[in-house]
Amino acid sequence: MSDEKGTSHTMHALTELRQRILSGELRGGERLLEVPLAKMLDISRTPVREAMSRLAEEGLLERARSGFVVRAFGEEDVVDAIELRGVLEGTAARLAAERGVDAKLLAAFANIVDGLDKCLGDMPSDIDFDGYSRLNAEFHAALAKLAGSKIIERELERVSKLPFASPSAFLPDKVDIANSRSSLTVAQAQHREILVAITNREGARAEALAREHARTARRDLEQALEKKRSTIGQVVNMALFAN
Amino acid sequence: MSDEKGTSHTMHALTELRQRILSGELRGGERLLEVPLAKMLDISRTPVREAMSRLAEEGLLERARSGFVVRAFGEEDVVDAIELRGVLEGTAARLAAERGVDAKLLAAFANIVDGLDKCLGDMPSDIDFDGYSRLNAEFHAALAKLAGSKIIERELERVSKLPFASPSAFLPDKVDIANSRSSLTVAQAQHREILVAITNREGARAEALAREHARTARRDLEQALEKKRSTIGQVVNMALFAN
DNA sequence: GATTGTGTAAATGTATACATCAGAACCAAC
């Protein structure tokens, strides 16, 4: 039936549906009916239900009176999701500073920051975008773990899965090199100062820095929206498969 | 089969399982098998799966490699959940202050605070515990809505459902009147100042107050644990059906 | 003409048979 090896029908449906939601093919507010979806994916209703249930856990679907609808994200929701990520990363940073971090974990964190430095060579043309993007994701994942709190880590992961709230959702475009370089340099300075603040046990500073760092994403969002607005009228659902 | 009217088998299973988890009858880390549960509840596997799926959404179960296990909450998790609630309520308060609140909504919020005052009469014996408890829950629900952000409200609701993280989980005992009175008085003073700060658009103050307010719950938790420790060795799972 | 009732169709809810997969136990060969 499915030509993917090793993946169950549920996983197939999960992947497929998530992609269609994030790409905007299934639009916010739209009700998802089991039978048509099952037919579309050429499987039975059971794995479709299972997949929808998991997507509800991820926050991409909402349970309606009965059945599911695609969760609608407006511009203000994206802004709030980014704000919330900033708040949670700030809390992770603060708790890490206040409670102290295991030396090995902190060293690994410092390594990531060093690695990010190396991605920004001296020459603008040197920028290693892929390396930066990968290490940036690692930085945020490590920060989430730094407080040593399962609860914080889990909620942070949840929020980062919301469309456009991911730390890598709005990494600057490779095309606009000049602009990219300066924003990445600023962001990287923040990465380092977050590390310093946590190392020095400066909780309030670490929190404030992490929040401010998330604002970068908000600025980039607004910039992207401005660009899009000048071309199309449509706002959200610029196809995004991030994270 | 089920003698509840109007509730589906799924809802019955959901209620039943949630209760057994919160009461500690199903212990953290325990794997839940579909067949025995279905037999126990005298229904088929399908609604059991559905109920478990919803409990996973609530955060009471975790998906394992296959199937579900009861999520284990240690003492430190409860502390973190309360901390997180404080952070989120602080964010709701700050955003409400920064962005401004619709006049009607703010008036309703103020009404709740006034109502809470009335529950604490002049005489210690006057304390209306039930009224206070109800209005306290309303206060926190209203606060969550005050920022006008669906995202914040939703995440706050999620966190408050975690065991012991609810605002009403540790309301002081009616038995110890003298002690109760002073802690409720302090808590109510915080309620009022949160209202004042939001009204005056003092974002930072509103946030700090809401965080501090949540610390009350943490103190009460630690006190409760201290008491329990002196009697039993067991820590978490003092049967709680709150929220 | 509005409202209420009823029928019908289409959706989800449920049970269950069967498929598949993973882990444990066991046996054999080395």
Added chain:
DNA sequence: GTTGGTTCTGATGTATACATTTACACAATC
């Protein structure tokens, strides 16, 4: 004794038939 495979068991995964609920349309009645 250990290691390797093999089988068996018990779990979830899947399809599907059937039950139940609901929403809508259309008609009858006030």
